[in-house]
Amino acid sequence: MSGTATLDADRGAGVGWAQAWPLRKPAMVRIGTGMVLLFAATTAVGLLYMGLLDGGAIGDADRRAVEWFAERRTPTWNSLSEIGSMLSDTLVKVAAVAVVGGAMVLVWRRWHDGVFLAVSVIVEATVFVCSSLVIDRDRPPVEPLDPPAPSGSLPSGHTAAAVAFYGGLFVITCWRTRRAGIRLVVGLVAVAAPIIVGVSRVQRGMHHPVDVVLGAALGVATLVVVRAALESGAADIDRQWGERAPERVRRLELVEGAER
Helix, strand or coil: CCHHHHCCCCCCCHHHHHHCCCCCHHHHHHHHHHHHHHHHHHHHHHHHHHHHCCCCHHHHHHHHHHHHHHHCCCHHHHHHHHHHHHCCCHHHHHHHHHHHHHHHHHHHCCCHHHHHHHHHHHHHHHHHHHHHHHHCCCCCCCCCCCCCCCCCCCCCHHHHHHHHHHHHHHHHHHHHCCCHHHHHHHHHHHHHHHHHHHHHHHHCCCCCHHHHHHHHHHHHHHHHHHHHHHHHHHHHHHHHHHHHCCHHHCCCCCCCCCCC
16 A cells, blocks of 8 residues: 555545544653653642742742632632633543644644643643642631632633643644734733733632742643654654655644735
8 A cells, every 4th residue: 555545644544644643652652651750840840839838928929829819709709710620620621622623633634722621720730749649738727619629729720721621722833824813812822821820810819929820830831742743743644754744743833824
């Protein structure tokens, strides 16, 4: 069977789709290594904060910030923060990844974009859960408006997931178009959504501001790791199949010649 037949993603043939799968060995090695490094770095920062800063003035200021929000709660603000928190709730992000990622695969006829979105959220969630259990920071000393999760307060998983998902959409947008207006709109959403989620989590007494900051950093780092992994996977496809494979599965960015 010829290379063209075995990797004809334009036809969407089963073997073609399989050969165009980007999570090849180089990508998996980078993801595995990246997850270990992300866990080590996030846990180390969290433990250092707990050991050196949480019991002092910075930790006290962190807790006072949550108390400030709690003292100003109103039914309206509570409803708004509930909506803001839902932007990154587990069921919402799972559904969003499935719907948006699946639509990308079907419409653009390549795995890369949907896989990037899904893997980013999975990597972030895995590192967050493992790190928060080790750090084991108590939740803020105010009445929580949501049922507390078994994981610790540091880092904020909601914020990390918001950065991974909405930031991932911005990365994919940059792969797809050079239109400044589209990039600006998606970029604003990618910045605003995690901020809304983070503030909402603090207002609802679920996280301290420091938790939110570390969660955001974890989300950004996750995007860097997964992007590098998929780039190595696309490069591996290019090395193996060359021009016999459609251009869209041989690289991540498809902005060459795109309309500005």
